[in-house]
Amino acid sequence: MTVTLTGGETRAVPSRGTAPRTRPRRRVAPYLFVLPALLLFAAFKLYPIGRSFVISLHKTVGGTERFVGADNYTRLMGDPLFWTALKNTAVILAVQVPVMLALATGLAVALDSTLLRGRTVFRLGFFLPMVTGLVAYGIVFSVLLNKDYGLVNWLTGLAGLDPVPWLTDPLWAKVSLGLALTWHYTGYNAVILLARLQSVPAELYDAASVDGAGAWASFRHVTLPGLRPALLLTTVLSTIGTLQIFDEPYVLTGGGPDNATLTIGVYLYQNAFKYFDFGYASAIAYALAVLIGILGVIQFRFLGEKS
Numbered sequence: 001m002t003v004t005l006t007g008g009e010t011r012a013v014p015s016r017g018t019a020p021r022t023r024p025r026r027r028v029a030p031y032l033f034v035l036p037a038l039l040l041f042a043a044f045k046l047y048p049i050g051r052s053f054v055i056s057l058h059k060t061v062g063g064t065e066r067f068v069g070a071d072n073y074t075r076l077m078g079d080p081l082f083w084t085a086l087k088n089t090a091v092i093l094a095v096q097v098p099v100m101l102a103l104a105t106g107l108a109v110a111l112d113s114t115l116l117r118g119r120t121v122f123r124l125g126f127f128l129p130m131v132t133g134l135v136a137y138g139i140v141f142s143v144l145l146n147k148d149y150g151l152v153n154w155l156t157g158l159a160g161l162d163p164v165p166w167l168t169d170p171l172w173a174k175v176s177l178g179l180a181l182t183w184h185y186t187g188y189n190a191v192i193l194l195a196r197l198q199s200v201p202a203e204l205y206d207a208a209s210v211d212g213a214g215a216w217a218s219f220r221h222v223t224l225p226g227l228r229p230a231l232l233l234t235t236v237l238s239t240i241g242t243l244q245i246f247d248e249p250y251v252l253t254g255g256g257p258d259n260a261t262l263t264i265g266v267y268l269y270q271n272a273f274k275y276f277d278f279g280y281a282s283a284i285a286y287a288l289a290v291l292i293g294i295l296g297v298i299q300f301r302f303l304g305e306k307s
Contacts, residue, residue, distance in 0.1 A: 056282035065279075072283035082284065084259050085267040088174075092263070093242045096178040101234060103182065104189035109223065111190065112197050123194070126187035134184075138251030141180045142167065145252075170260035173253050177261050180248050185241070189234045196230035197223065232303045236296055243292050264288050 056072055058065040076082050110116060111123055129137070144151050145166035153163040166176045200222065208218045224231075246265030249255055255262035255270070264284065272281035 052282045052285060055278050056286055057279070059279045060276065068279070072280045073287070075280065076283060076287055081259065081262070081267060082264075085262045085264045088259075088261060089243060089245070089263045091174065092178065092181070092245065093239060096181055097235070097238045097242055099178075100182045100186050101189060101231070101238065103186050104193055104234065105227065105231075107186065107190040108193035108197050108227075109219070111194055123191065127191050128187070129184050130188040132184070134247035135251055137184060138180065138248050141176070141183075142252050145176050167253055168257055170258055173257060173261050177249055177252060180252065181242075181245075184248075185238070189238065192234055193227055193230050196227055200226035228303070232299065235303060236299055239295055239299065240292055243288060243295075 055065075057067060057069060059068045059072065060066075107126060111119055111126070113119075116122065145153075147153060147163050147165050147168060150166070152166065156162075156164065164172055166172050204222045204226070205218055208222050213221065244265055245263050246269060249261040249263050249266050250269070253261045255266045268281050268284045268288070271277045271284065
């Protein structure tokens with residue numbers, strides 16, 4: 001509608017009755033924009049998760065699914081292979097992850113040093129293993145560590161050492177798996193820690209130097225506290241990745257020898273796609289999800305910021 005002002009000038013004024021009509025549209029518009037993403041998330045995330053839980057309550061008998069309730073979960077408690085897989089995964093988590101994070105921390109400090117020339121080249125070089133395909137680098141390590149014609153045993157032979165059964169001995173197979181994981185993920189974690197380290201104010205190091213703190217004291221009282229959020233992130237991500245590890249043991253050793261490198265991920269795969277026991281495999285997946293959740297809460301509790 002129009003309003004006549006003093007002097008005969010007219011101006012268009014929006015009608016009061018139009019406001020209530022446009023406000024609901026503005027409120028609905030954001031939801032319409034995110035609706036496609038929500039539909040995709042529901043179709044490819046929520047539905048598979050829910051369907052997997054339903055499958056975990058069934059067992060395939062004679063080609064048909066039969067409801068068995070919590071039988072698949074109680075079966076886990078008495079399954080020696082599940083506990084073997086859990087123990088192997090726990091050993092990797094307890095040994096390899098701390099070593100990897102310690103190396104990543106030292107590497108991040110070294111790459112942040114102003115004394116190092118060509119730091120960009122070194123950063124790129126240490127991060128490149130992360131972009132290598134999991135199966136590809138697993139095959140490369142299986143060739144390098146082959147007992148008969150591997151490059152590693154050839155080099156040790158030049159030094160007069162006996163060939164090492166890297167992939168055929170239970171102990172050395174675990175060592176080989178740890179070496180492969182450390183090579184692949186150390187640079188990735190170092191880049192995360194380096195990004196956080198560069199945000200630590202230089203004034204803190206200057207103040208520590210004025211107080212007479214040496215290199216170790218500065219690292220302990222300035223660097224480590226500054227890296228705490230990044231260390232929490234890398235610890236949680238490494239824990240989740242280790243508990244879900246599948247590609248490396250599957251390609252390197254197939255879970256052997258004698259189930260020495262059998263992980264929860266490999267055991268889940270075997271039950272699902274080797275024995276076609278999808279109900280039990282789904283129960284293993286949910287048990288793994290619960291374990292990851294528990295460890296995540298514990299890590300946030302002890303490594304998170306203190307209030």
